[in-house]
Amino acid sequence: MKGDTSPVPIGSMVPLTGPAAADGAEFRNGMILACEELNARGGLLGRPIQPIFADTCRQSAKEVVAAARWLIEKHKVHAIVNGYNIGAQNSEYEPIADAGIIYVHANTLLQHHDTVMSNPDRYFGCFMADPADYWYGPGFIKFISWLRDSGQWTPNSDRLAIISGSTPYSIVISNAMANAAASFGWRVCFGPKIVQTPTSKWRDVIEEVRATNPAVLANTHFYAGDLAHFQKQFVEKPMDCLVYLQYGAVHRTFTDIAQEASNGVIVSSIIGLLRDEMGKRFEARYKARFGDGSTPTIGCQSYGNMHHYAIGAAMAGGSGAPGDFEQNRKVAFALKGMIYRTVHGTIRYHPDWQAVVPYPVMTHDPSLGMPHIFYQIQDHREPLSMIAPEPYNTERFVLPPWMNKRSAKPKPALVNSRGLTDF
Amino acid sequence: MDDRRTSLQGGVVELAPIWDGLDAIDIGILVWSPDRVLIYINEGFHRGCGLPVALGMQYDEYVAAVAQSHEWVLPSAPDDWAQETIRDFGVINEADYQFATGNIMHVAQRPAAQGGMVVTFTDVTAVKRNERELREAKEAAEATDEAKSRFLRAANHDLRQPLASLKILIYNCLREQDEEQRSEILHAMGVAASIMEDLLGALLQIGQLDAGRIQPRITSFQLSDLFDRLRIQFRHQAQEKGLRLRFVTPNKTVSTDRALLERILSNFVANAIRFTEVGSVLIGCRKEGRGLRIEVVDTGRGIKEEDCDRVFQEFYRVADDNRAQKKGLGLGLNIVMRLAELLEHPIRLRSKVGKGSIFSVWIPLGNIWHSENGLAAEITEAVAGEFAGTPVLLVEDDEILRESMAQLLRRWGIDVHSAANEENALRLVADGAEPELIIADYNLQTRTGLDVINAIRKAAGEDTPAIVVTADAEPKVINGIREAGVPVLIKPVSPPRLRVLMHNLLFEPDVHRQTGS
Numbered sequence: 001m002k003g004d005t006s007p008v009p010i011g012s013m014v015p016l017t018g019p020a021a022a023d024g025a026e027f028r029n030g031m032i033l034a035c036e037e038l039n040a041r042g043g044l045l046g047r048p049i050q051p052i053f054a055d056t057c058r059q060s061a062k063e064v065v066a067a068a069r070w071l072i073e074k075h076k077v078h079a080i081v082n083g084y085n086i087g088a089q090n091s092e093y094e095p096i097a098d099a100g101i102i103y104v105h106a107n108t109l110l111q112h113h114d115t116v117m118s119n120p121d122r123y124f125g126c127f128m129a130d131p132a133d134y135w136y137g138p139g140f141i142k143f144i145s146w147l148r149d150s151g152q153w154t155p156n157s158d159r160l161a162i163i164s165g166s167t168p169y170s171i172v173i174s175n176a177m178a179n180a181a182a183s184f185g186w187r188v189c190f191g192p193k194i195v196q197t198p199t200s201k202w203r204d205v206i207e208e209v210r211a212t213n214p215a216v217l218a219n220t221h222f223y224a225g226d227l228a229h230f231q232k233q234f235v236e237k238p239m240d241c242l243v244y245l246q247y248g249a250v251h252r253t254f255t256d257i258a259q260e261a262s263n264g265v266i267v268s269s270i271i272g273l274l275r276d277e278m279g280k281r282f283e284a285r286y287k288a289r290f291g292d293g294s295t296p297t298i299g300c301q302s303y304g305n306m307h308h309y310a311i312g313a314a315m316a317g318g319s320g321a322p323g324d325f326e327q328n329r330k331v332a333f334a335l336k337g338m339i340y341r342t343v344h345g346t347i348r349y350h351p352d353w354q355a356v357v358p359y360p361v362m363t364h365d366p367s368l369g370m371p372h373i374f375y376q377i378q379d380h381r382e383p384l385s386m387i388a389p390e391p392y393n394t395e396r397f398v399l400p401p402w403m404n405k406r407s408a409k410p411k412p413a414l415v416n417s418r419g420l421t422d423f
Numbered sequence: 424m425d426d427r428r429t430s431l432q433g434g435v436v437e438l439a440p441i442w443d444g445l446d447a448i449d450i451g452i453l454v455w456s457p458d459r460v461l462i463y464i465n466e467g468f469h470r471g472c473g474l475p476v477a478l479g480m481q482y483d484e485y486v487a488a489v490a491q492s493h494e495w496v497l498p499s500a501p502d503d504w505a506q507e508t509i510r511d512f513g514v515i516n517e518a519d520y521q522f523a524t525g526n527i528m529h530v531a532q533r534p535a536a537q538g539g540m541v542v543t544f545t546d547v548t549a550v551k552r553n554e555r556e557l558r559e560a561k562e563a564a565e566a567t568d569e570a571k572s573r574f575l576r577a578a579n580h581d582l583r584q585p586l587a588s589l590k591i592l593i594y595n596c597l598r599e600q601d602e603e604q605r606s607e608i609l610h611a612m613g614v615a616a617s618i619m620e621d622l623l624g625a626l627l628q629i630g631q632l633d634a635g636r637i638q639p640r641i642t643s644f645q646l647s648d649l650f651d652r653l654r655i656q657f658r659h660q661a662q663e664k665g666l667r668l669r670f671v672t673p674n675k676t677v678s679t680d681r682a683l684l685e686r687i688l689s690n691f692v693a694n695a696i697r698f699t700e701v702g703s704v705l706i707g708c709r710k711e712g713r714g715l716r717i718e719v720v721d722t723g724r725g726i727k728e729e730d731c732d733r734v735f736q737e738f739y740r741v742a743d744d745n746r747a748q749k750k751g752l753g754l755g756l757n758i759v760m761r762l763a764e765l766l767e768h769p770i771r772l773r774s775k776v777g778k779g780s781i782f783s784v785w786i787p788l789g790n791i792w793h794s795e796n797g798l799a800a801e802i803t804e805a806v807a808g809e810f811a812g813t814p815v816l817l818v819e820d821d822e823i824l825r826e827s828m829a830q831l832l833r834r835w836g837i838d839v840h841s842a843a844n845e846e847n848a849l850r851l852v853a854d855g856a857e858p859e860l861i862i863a864d865y866n867l868q869t870r871t872g873l874d875v876i877n878a879i880r881k882a883a884g885e886d887t888p889a890i891v892v893t894a895d896a897e898p899k900v901i902n903g904i905r906e907a908g909v910p911v912l913i914k915p916v917s918p919p920r921l922r923v924l925m926h927n928l929l930f931e932p933d934v935h936r937q938t939g940s
Contacts, residue, residue: 061923091923111922114804114834118918134807146791149674158674168809168930175807183645184794185674360792389792 007050011071011080016055027083030303064088072099078319083301090115100325104305106130113353128355129305130271137176139361139372145184155215161190165197165221173220200229222248228257235261238402255380262380264400272373273297282343304342345370457538496521585615614655639680643789671707678789690755691719691782699723718783726774735760811836816858845875852882865893888928
């Protein structure tokens with residue numbers, strides 16, 4: 001419609017209440033900032049973009065599906081753009097596919113691939129703007145192997161212990177870690193052991209791990225508070241091993257609870273704000289808009305997705321309301337074809353999966369993948385240190401304070417009777 | 424010269440048109456009188472040769488002019504050539520001369536009936552070029568033929584290793600009673616077969632190696648993966664000979680062509696096993712510069728110093744009187760050498776007679792971040808999905824539906840035990856299936872899905888979660904199932920809905936109970 005200046009309604013399903021409310025607030029902020037910036041430049045082909053938020057609360061399938069229905073039926077949204085909702089298990093894809101609108105999320109779920117590929121025509125509008133949870137596994141294994149092989153750390157053995165939370169997300173990551181381990185010279189000595197989560201009681205499982213004397217201990221549960229208790233209980237009587245905690249430990253809540261015990265912990269995110277010029281300028285804008293206490297590294301997810309969607313819709317000649325399959329297919333085509341560099345790296349959708357692929361685990365070209373970022377908490381009062389991957393890293397790995405200082409420097413190589421080196 | 428001659432028909436004709444005709448042809452013609460004076464030059468000679476000749480010239484004068492002109496490449500010193508040529512006046516003679524322009528001229532002289540002589544000059548440059556091209560094509564064809572024969576010999580040599588393993592494995596498998604051992608042997612057989620397949624592919628490439636058509640594909644990968652393959656390939660052969668085969672596996676990423684490096688190393692290991700009677704074969708690495716030197720160390724008979732270079736020559740075989748055992752054709756190490764040259768990976772041999780040999784190859788280190796994930800490169804839910812490995816019992820009497828549902832569940836990594844009826848299902852449980860979830864059709868032939876679920880629960884555990892699927896959308900039926908506390912899905916079952924329900928039942932039973940979804 002030429003000359004149409006009515007607002008374009010864009011839905012966003014965010015947990016504004018419940019356990020993930022802190023993330024939800026940032027996802028909302030990211031959407032608000034993106035829409036404000038887009039509208040200041042004339043909106044979507046002259047139409048202002050109006051974000052509409054639906055609370056997904058505990059992010060259960062029922063709540064997320066209800067949110068999607070409410071946005072589609074009541075607000076006639078042309079697209080749903082948000083961060084993640086853990087627990088919906090793709091059930092929200094059904095009302096969205098029925099309506100034929102665009103859906104961009106960061107659910108980090110391997111099953112997105114399966115769902116989209118099972119019926120590409122039906123799920124043409126569903127896009128996952130971050131890599132699947134699975135990639136945390138091989139990415140982590142390569143990371144610890146890189147530390148080992150580049151001489152930054154000398155493990156006391158090849159043993160790897162894996163503790164998993166009880167959510168599918170944690171289980172998938174644990175399985176993927178265990179699968180990749182052997183190829184890179186690691187032996188899974190413990191687990192993946194599934195611990196019923198949420199929980200703050202970890203001492204029993206830590207004692208079980210101790211008996212296996214690992215060189216690396218990974219916990220794939222992801223609640224910040226639970227992980228903080230894990231780390232505090234670990235340092236009561238630490239082992240000579242690296243500690244990796246899944247995503248949740250990037251949150252301020254983690255260091256607030258774990259305090260000094262956090263120092264040395266390694267944590268990673270398959271999606272996060274980069275610290276280059278572009279990232280820093282975004283951070284400044286975000287904090288100016290939402291205050292110093294806001295977290296741009298989480299808000300950047302919905303922010304980048306919204307900008308990418310708006311450009312795609314503009315390329316397609318406009319967005320499509322529920323039922324306008326034809327227009328929305330054009331938008332989907334534009335999103336698939338456009339490689340977009342945003343503040344947290346590159347959004348490039350895999351042609352079959354309609355999901356972003358990770359760098360450097362899957363693509364070796366940083367311009368074609370989203371960086372899987374590894375952080376280390378080096379001083380709990382300071383921002384996390386970004387230690388990998390190149391070219392995005394800003395700091396280097398340091399040996400955690402609880403570890404044996406001896407392993408800071410490479411030991412003389414073990415030599416067998418024939419003089420061959422055991423690496 | 425008289426311009427009139429008698430024609431074949433006896434009439435008298437003008438000769439001018441004949442001279443014109445001779446001028447039109449490309450062959451140059453010189454005619455000398457019996458007293459060695461030049462009496463005829465056609466136009467073809469002027470066009471093709473451009474030598475300073477004129478009618479009335481003496482033959483000696485002409486030969487001297489040619490000898491000094493530098494227009495011809497002469498086969499001997501100009502004076503010698505001139506003397507010889509003058510001496511041969513009137514003799515049948517012919518030769519090819521290269522001209523300064525690069526053309527090749529065929530010069531032929533023939534005596535005339537009355538004592539004079541005719542010399543013709545024919546430009547054979549194009550003919551000579553064609554001849555050369557034909558010769559080259561023939562040589563190339565012969566080389567290809569030779570390469571083919573070499574390929575066949577190499578195929579014979581290299582396929583022998585995994586084939587030998589396979590024969591041993593088949594023999595062992597036939598006698599093996601233990602199911603677990605048997606499946607282990609079958610797995611090793613599968614590996615040996617895939618190694619043969621890879622070898623054939625590599626050999627095809629080696630055939631092309633001679634033709635210079637091989638382009639190495641350099642990638643980064645974990646050396647440990649390759650060592651694992653070698654271990655599986657050679658373990659049985661070493662065992663057969665009572666040798667200790669040991670790999671010191673490095674945790675290193677290397678950057679080279681995986682298949683070609685494997686060819687090099689498997690040749691080293693095969694030779695080490697073949698030429699070692701007692702002791703061990705050890706495969707390990709040393710750091711060297713920015714790379715690794717992979718060494719294959721054996722305690723075999725060793726190689727004499729003077730033979731160390733020759734072992735890499737084609738068809739070279741160590742002289743061996745004691746052993747009747749048939750060996751390869753001596754191509755392995757030659758192939759190794761050529762592959763190593765192609766990859767620019769230096770190879771080295773150190774050896775002591777009676778002590779053993781160390782064959783080694785140097786390869787550059789790679790970037791671990793770029794390392795291929797090997798076999799786990801396929802990302803699927805079957806490998807790492809949330810349901811991977813979960814045992815599920817599926818009861819469905821329609822064979823097509825049962826198979827399609829089982830297929831869907833397997834794609835998610837589920838360990839599917841499917842049965843057509845209650846009896847089969849109970850037998851599966853009795854045989855050791857421990858289902859964590861039951862999916863049952865409602866309208867089974869003699870029983871309802873609920874009956875079957877209850878029967879299975881008695882055998883497999885009362886709290887085993889279950890789902891009923893039904894094509895019967897009758898509200899009474901559906902409510903009946905729900906009242907029994909079993910969630911129900913209407914056919915055709917939507918995969919995402921099934922997934923959500925399974926997820927809730929398996930991982931979030933509390934959520935499921937609260938929402939009653």
